[in-house]
Amino acid sequence: MDGLEDYAYDGFDRHIGLSITSATPDEVTARVEVRPELLQPYGLLHGGVLCSVVETVGSVAGATWFGERGQVVGTSNHTNFLRAVREGVLTARATPIHRGRTQQLWTIDITDEQQRLVAKGELRLANLAKDAPQ
Secondary structure, three states: OHHHOOOOOHHHHHHOOOOEEEEEEEEEEEEEEEEEHHHOOOOEEEEHHHHHHHHHHHHHHHHHHHHEEEEEEEEEEEEEEEEOOOOOOOOOOEEEEEOOOOEEEEEEEOOOOOOOEEEEEEEEEEEEEEOOOO
8 A cells, every 4th residue: 555654553543553555646545443441431432533633634634645744734624424333343534635735635534434424524734845945
């Protein structure tokens, strides 16, 4: 899978069980299993997990596209929660809306096993070029 060799599977992403399943400059997919420790007190998947999935999948997508030119950092994460989830495996898919010289905008759809939309996010990234003054 192109671009995955630079992605570290440690830290928070590992804690929530997020795994990148494919990565190209035009699309990144990932999956996460809903586990009891990811639920909020009412027994529903915590919205912060969905925001984190949007952040990671969109960032991996942006970094894969930007490649050797530098690094990307998130500047805005807007995630809408559309369907409550208590169990199962979710799939996230990031696709580009805009990819420019200084910024990118990605849309991330998170679906359940029945292909129903659970959450929809937009992630804006800043492109930090290696040769740009900091």
